Amino acid sequence: MSEDIIILKELTKIYKDGVEVKALDRVTLSIKAGEFVAIVGPSGSGKSTLLNMIGLLDTPTSGQIFLKGIDVSKTSASQRAHLRNKELGFVFQYHHLIPEFSALENVMIPLLIAGKSKQEARERATQLLDSVDLGDRLNNRPNQLSGGQNQRVAVARALANNPSIVIGDELTGNLDTKTSNLIYELLRELNRKINQTFILVTHDMGLAERTDRILRIVDGRLVCELRREGDGFVTSEVCDLGEDGGKI
Amino acid sequence: MFELAVARKHISSDPRMVLFALLSVSLSIGVIVIMMGMMEGYRGDIIKSTVENNPHLTVEPKEDEDYISLYRTLSGRLYSYPQVEAVSPRLLGKAGAKYKDKVRGVSIIGADPLSEDPLMRVQQDMTWGNYYDLVYKRRGAVVGTKLAEELKLRPGDQFSLVRQNQSMKVKVVGLIQTGTGSDQTLVYLPLKTAQELMNRSDVVSEIGARLSDINSAPAVAKDINSRTRYQAQSWEDQNRDILQVLDTQKTVMILFYFLIFIIAGLGVANTMIMTVTRRTREIGILMAMGARRLSIVKIFLAESIILAPPAAVLGCCLAYVTAKLIEAYPLEVSSDIYIVSRMTVLLTRESFIYAVLFSLSINFLAGLYPAYRASRLDPVEAIASE
Numbered sequence: 001m002s003e004d005i006i007i008l009k010e011l012t013k014i015y016k017d018g019v020e021v022k023a024l025d026r027v028t029l030s031i032k033a034g035e036f037v038a039i040v041g042p043s044g045s046g047k048s049t050l051l052n053m054i055g056l057l058d059t060p061t062s063g064q065i066f067l068k069g070i071d072v073s074k075t076s077a078s079q080r081a082h083l084r085n086k087e088l089g090f091v092f093q094y095h096h097l098i099p100e101f102s103a104l105e106n107v108m109i110p111l112l113i114a115g116k117s118k119q120e121a122r123e124r125a126t127q128l129l130d131s132v133d134l135g136d137r138l139n140n141r142p143n144q145l146s147g148g149q150n151q152r153v154a155v156a157r158a159l160a161n162n163p164s165i166v167i168g169d170e171l172t173g174n175l176d177t178k179t180s181n182l183i184y185e186l187l188r189e190l191n192r193k194i195n196q197t198f199i200l201v202t203h204d205m206g207l208a209e210r211t212d213r214i215l216r217i218v219d220g221r222l223v224c225e226l227r228r229e230g231d232g233f234v235t236s237e238v239c240d241l242g243e244d245g246g247k248i
Numbered sequence: 249m250f251e252l253a254v255a256r257k258h259i260s261s262d263p264r265m266v267l268f269a270l271l272s273v274s275l276s277i278g279v280i281v282i283m284m285g286m287m288e289g290y291r292g293d294i295i296k297s298t299v300e301n302n303p304h305l306t307v308e309p310k311e312d313e314d315y316i317s318l319y320r321t322l323s324g325r326l327y328s329y330p331q332v333e334a335v336s337p338r339l340l341g342k343a344g345a346k347y348k349d350k351v352r353g354v355s356i357i358g359a360d361p362l363s364e365d366p367l368m369r370v371q372q373d374m375t376w377g378n379y380y381d382l383v384y385k386r387r388g389a390v391v392g393t394k395l396a397e398e399l400k401l402r403p404g405d406q407f408s409l410v411r412q413n414q415s416m417k418v419k420v421v422g423l424i425q426t427g428t429g430s431d432q433t434l435v436y437l438p439l440k441t442a443q444e445l446m447n448r449s450d451v452v453s454e455i456g457a458r459l460s461d462i463n464s465a466p467a468v469a470k471d472i473n474s475r476t477r478y479q480a481q482s483w484e485d486q487n488r489d490i491l492q493v494l495d496t497q498k499t500v501m502i503l504f505y506f507l508i509f510i511i512a513g514l515g516v517a518n519t520m521i522m523t524v525t526r527r528t529r530e531i532g533i534l535m536a537m538g539a540r541r542l543s544i545v546k547i548f549l550a551e552s553i554i555l556a557p558p559a560a561v562l563g564c565c566l567a568y569v570t571a572k573l574i575e576a577y578p579l580e581v582s583s584d585i586y587i588v589s590r591m592t593v594l595l596t597r598e599s600f601i602y603a604v605l606f607s608l609s610i611n612f613l614a615g616l617y618p619a620y621r622a623s624r625l626d627p628v629e630a631i632a633s634e
Contacts, residue, residue: 057536057627078540085538092631096533100261110537112250157537 004066005033005164005197006054011063013049013220023049025220026063031213033164034195036188038208041217047201048169050217054199055088055167056080068164085114089158093170095150097142103129103153104138110160128156132186148179155186159196166190168200172207184210209233251543254534255550258523265519269552270559272515273610276508277563277603282570284599287501289592291494298487301426303336303367303456304465306486310477315451322455322478329468331459334366337452339442345435347399347407354395354409355433358442358452367458370424370436376403377422382438388421392434396423409435409445416445509610516614520552524622531622532630541623548622552615553608560607564600571595 006029013024023046031037039047052058053065056072065072067083075083089110097106104125111121129135132152134145142150151171158166166187172180184207190196200211208214214233216224226233259266307326309316316322319337326335339358344351357364361382365371370379375393382388389409391401401407406419418437425431443450459465465482472480484491524531531544571593 052628055536057631078542081535081538081540083538084536088538090533090536092533096529096631098257098530098533100257105257109250109254109534112253113534113538113543161538 003033004030005068006031006199007064007066008053009064009066011050011053011060011065013046013053013058014061022220024053024060027217027220027222029215029222031197031199033197034191036191036198036212037200037215038211038213039199039201039215039217040203040205040208045217046220047217049220051167051169051199051201054165055090056084085110086161087164089160089163089166091151091154091158091166091168091171093173095142095147095154097150097153097157099142102139102141103134103145103156106142106153107157107160110157114161124160125156128159129153132156148175148182151175151179151183152186155183159190162194163196165197165199168198168202170201170203172202172204180204180207251546252550254547255554258527258547258551259554262523265523266555269516269519270555270562272519273512273555273559273607274562274566276512276610277560277607278566278570280505280508280606281564281567281595281599281603282593283501283504284602285567285571285593285595286591287498288596288599289594292594293592294490294494297426297428298490299462299483300369301428301430302483302486304459304462304483305332305457305469306481307455307457307472308479308481309453311479315448315453316455316478317449317451319452319455322476325476326455326457326472329471331461331464331468332457333460334363334458335455336360336363336367336457337439337455338364339439339446339448339451340453341411341442341446343409343411343435343445345395345399345407345409347401347405350399352395352399353433354435355430356409356435356437356442356445358437358439358446360439364436367456373424373426375423375425377420379422379424379436381421382436385419385421386438386441387416387418388438389418390422390424390436391420392431393423393425394431395433395435396420398432409437411445412447414445414447416441505606509606513610513614516552516555516611517617520548520615520618521621523551524548524618527622528625528630528633531625532627532633535625535627536631544623544625545619548619549612549615552611552619556607556611557604559611560604563607564603567599567603568595 008027008029011024011027012022015021015023027050039050041047049058053060056067060073067087070083072080072083098109101109104122107125107128108121111124112118116124126135126138129138132155134149134152134156137145137149142153145153151174154171172183175183187198188210191198200207202208212228214226215222224235226235307316307322316337323335323337326332336359339356341356341358343354343356345354361370361380365379370390374390377390379390382390396402399407401420403420403423406417409416409418418441424434424436426434437445439452459468462483466484469480469482469485472478534544574591574593
């Protein structure tokens with residue numbers, strides 16, 4: 001069995017912006033390398049906060065995060081930046097490409113941040129864009145590409161440094177069914193081929209049901225966990241579905 | 249260096265912002281260079297006119313005496329210095345000049361044209377007549393142009409010089425224009441005539457000397473002072489006040505440069521803060537992709553500093569063109585106040601070097617705060633911002 005790549009222990013995040021808001025409440029969770037995980041839950045439930053914690057963009061109020069065995073809460077800002085660059089790939093809801101940069105340049109940035117030469121970065125970025133079927137749009141800027149194409153560029157960018165974990169925040173939220181299927185297939189293939197770990201926050205239950213594991217968050221607490229077993233999902237022992245009528 | 253690539257991209261994608269930042273720096277650089285050039289030009293003109301219109305070195309009587317009587321011996325002694333090119337014994341004094349119903353106070357210089365002209369280049373400044381006429385015209389006078397104008401004196405006219413109860417009629421044999429305030433008071437007389445007017449025997453009040461190298465004046469003066477009891481002064485000693493005023497003025501100017509510098513810096517900082525605000529989300533994304541805070545600082549600092557060299561070049565061109573225009577349309581100024589009669593702009597290599605240093609430091613300092621602010625953004629909030 002593969003190792004736990006992410007372990008969260010009693011993770012709590014409290015926002016003190018006037019009123020105190022508990023965005024995450026003692027979340028304990030572990031994710032194995034190569035897992036394809038969906039995080040679902042109503043708006044404002046803390047899904048994105050959890051994702052930002054795993055993505056090392058945000059720091060918890062209390063609790064611990066272990067990434068590949070490293071206690072992240074003990075690392076410096078610059079070490080976290082290094083981990084983000086090497087181990088994590090982000091795909092956002094709105095592709096969030098840099099508008100002035102071409103597709104190729106956008107994919108090159110994480111490679112250049114990692115210290116790769118321009119030549120190396122160009123080759124790798126071209127290859128990645130080829131693999132998302134955009135080999136002929138290298139020099140197009142985001143405003144010259146469709147939503148789906150941009151999201152594919154964003155996926156290519158997230159994969160640039162061959163991260164062990166790819167994080168997606170509503171990455172298909174803005175796409176039509178056909179395009180979002182395409183993106184899903186792309187991620188799924190990578191997951192199978194090179195055992196990359198995928199953690200996606202989504203509203204789209206259709207997408208969630210195609211993953212291996214569904215985590216449901218309500219009011220900052222992990223209330224239910226479903227694991228794929230063959231063709232169906234098995235509920236974990238604790239599954240408090242009471243709060244919003246049992247809907248997933 | 250991906251930071252530089254990003255900075256360059258920012259610049260090429262926002263020409264309007266670049267233009268404004270560039271203009272504000274180059275304008276201020278231009279103004280500073282021109283101001284420096286005017287200061288330098290003015291300083292140079294003043295020193296030139298001081299050096300040209302005064303002996304480089306003057307030897308005055310011993311402390312307890314009013315006049316130098318052994319001036320021929322002393323002149324010979326001055327000539328023994330290799331730097332000394334010309335020596336002229338001179339009798340200076342004040343008198344009243346009267347012509348018809350007009351009276352003016354004048355400064356008399358009594359000297360022998362044969363020695364005075366090599367010392368002061370009098371003939372060069374003559375607008376009418378010949379200074380050397382004074383060699384044989386004992387009752388002749390060379391008069392400053394402004395003085396002649398005020399007294400309504402014309403060449404050939406006879407006027408009176410009055411001193412105490414002594415009065416003497418002299419004839420205008422020449423007009424002189426030095427371009428300084430002395431044109432209003434200057435009267436050249438033959439040495440003998442001046443001695444007569446001032447009721448003196450064969451004495452002079454000073455001996456002026458011209459040197460081949462004006463910078464050697466203090467050394468020569470010091471040497472004379474150590475060997476004789478006469479009091480020698482270099483042109484710098486004599487014009488200490490003016491030179492001091494120039495130095496004070498320079499300090500005031502530096503304060504102005506500093507203010508202009510700050511104003512330009514605020515302009516750049518403002519543009520940079522706007523850029524950072526506009527690119528907040530991009531900064532968040534770069535952070536998510538693993539850019540360190542230091543990299544973010546580098547991006548925005550580079551973005552600001554890249555603009556410095558073109559701003560310096562533009563500013564220097566601006567200064568150069570303005571200097572040429574000022575030269576083409578000379579600005580007349582009152583020589584009573586400014587000592588010199590026109591404004592010259594002297595652009596030295598140093599001012600251009602300063603310009604480059606100025607713009608580099610303006611852009612560096614002004615970029616520092618916005619860049620720091622960009623690097624302190626919270627990536628989650630930055631990405632969520634619109």
